[in-house]
Amino acid sequence: MKFLEPAALIETLNWRYATKQFDPARKIPAAVWSALEDALILTPSSYGLQPWHFFVVTDAKLKAALRPHSWDQPQVTDCSHHVVFAARRDIDAAFVEKYLARISEIRGVGVESLGFYRDMMTSDILNGPRSKWVQEWAARQVYIALGNFMTAAALLGVDTCPMEGMDPAKYDEILGLPAKGFNTIVACPTGYRAEGDKYAGLPKVRFPKEDLLEVL
Amino acid sequence: MKFLEPAALIETLNWRYATKQFDPARKIPAAVWSALEDALILTPSSYGLQPWHFFVVTDAKLKAALRPHSWDQPQVTDCSHHVVFAARRDIDAAFVEKYLARISEIRGVGVESLGFYRDMMTSDILNGPRSKWVQEWAARQVYIALGNFMTAAALLGVDTCPMEGMDPAKYDEILGLPAKGFNTIVACPTGYRAEGDKYAGLPKVRFPKEDLLEVL
Secondary structure (H helix, E strand, O other): OOOOOHHHHHHHHHHOOEOOOEOOOOOOOHHHHHHHHHHHHOOOOHHHOOOEEEEEEOOHHHHHHHHHHOOOOOHHHHOOEEEEEEEEOOOOHHHHHHHHHHHHHHHOOOHHHHHHHHHHHHHHHHOOHHHHHHHHHHHHHHHHHHHHHHHHHHHOOOEEOOEOOOOHHHHHHHHOHHHHOEEEEEEEEEEOEOOOOHHHHOOOOOOOHHHHEEEO | OOOOOHHHHHHHHHHOOEOOOEOOOOOOOHHHHHHHHHHHHOOOOHHHOOOEEEEEEOOHHHHHHHHHHOOOOOHHHHOOEEEEEEEEOOOOHHHHHHHHHHHHHHHOOOHHHHHHHHHHHHHHHHOOHHHHHHHHHHHHHHHHHHHHHHHHHHHOOOEEOOEOOOOHHHHHHHHOHHHHOEEEEEEEEEEOEOOOOHHHHOOOOOOOHHHHEEEO
16 A cells, blocks of 8 residues: 655645635546445445435536525635535444444455444334434534545646535425435535636634643 | 545545454654644534534553543554544634634634624524524534544554543543533544454445435
8 A cells, every 4th residue: 555645634624625616627537436426335434324425416407406505605616516415314233234234245254244334223223322313423423424425636737626615405305305304414525626727825714722722 | 735546535535444353553743643632633523613622542551541521442442542522612702703813813814804704603603593402403514523533543553443432521521622612523543453353354235325425
């Protein structure tokens, strides 16, 4: 395996910024987008349960329909791929069984050998403390995907703009997500910055490190 | 800027796994850890508000005290740096002002020019729809940091194990976080995999791409 030099990683993370102006003429090439799809799929999640779905809006009419419900932000229509991060609605015993069957399939182990794992998930997410707020638990997982995705995109030279300024209920309605078993959580226009975006050159605002991090 | 080839990114994301066994003898070198601190600090957040704090536990006694409240998982004591991701408790007008003052300081603009930005945050997070669940909003932001951190670590060849299997209230108590203005959200032992960790070689379990992603 070849890893990055620490300085190269930090250079990339400093290059990243919440893009205000996308270049509407630049589309993400298929090979690059395919890797970003893989990056989304490879996101870690609690128990590996993947309680999410990623809806990638590239259709111009659909983007235009979503924009008024995104505080009219032009990134929605100007970006190459408008990614909608959604959480799974039904996190139940059937979903856990589906996941166990998938483990069995991929790792070639019998489902009967996974009883301990089933019990762990059941006593936590299905019937235990987290079952009281399992939808919020799923939403948090979705944010892992968002964090991973923005960093992955930057590493490939692709720009993003994380977007909470949108109406999840309207997104659900327009994209028909509840019928598919999902709810919109957050969005992220993705593409390439316009040359003139003045935000690209502004120094990043972060609190001093000592206000944000402490070694114990 | 030099970016990664798509295949190199995916190779790294496949190399990453939730590490079960850390090598207790291997510590993260200072230069590598320093970059990971920077990666945490550079995490994007909604409005750029950074409603978080990262507590990095390296002290052996403190790790040992946390382990029984982490489902007794050995990663807590065997890892090099046990990172505790915490959310800010007071997300109020004073915090927004502190942030505006920081923007002013870093970008050399007068606070009086930031009134529109203050109004946006106030009417959303302080008094608007998100104010009803602002602590959960902050927790979601923390998960962006977790997602970014795990990916950043993997790029530097550093292993992580995201850990929801722990008792946030006990962590708060042991680390004294509420008095510092924070609450524990999630943890992430970080270090280097032990040579014998059999989980490192297992194929990754993910649902088929068509179950997780749809292009619209």
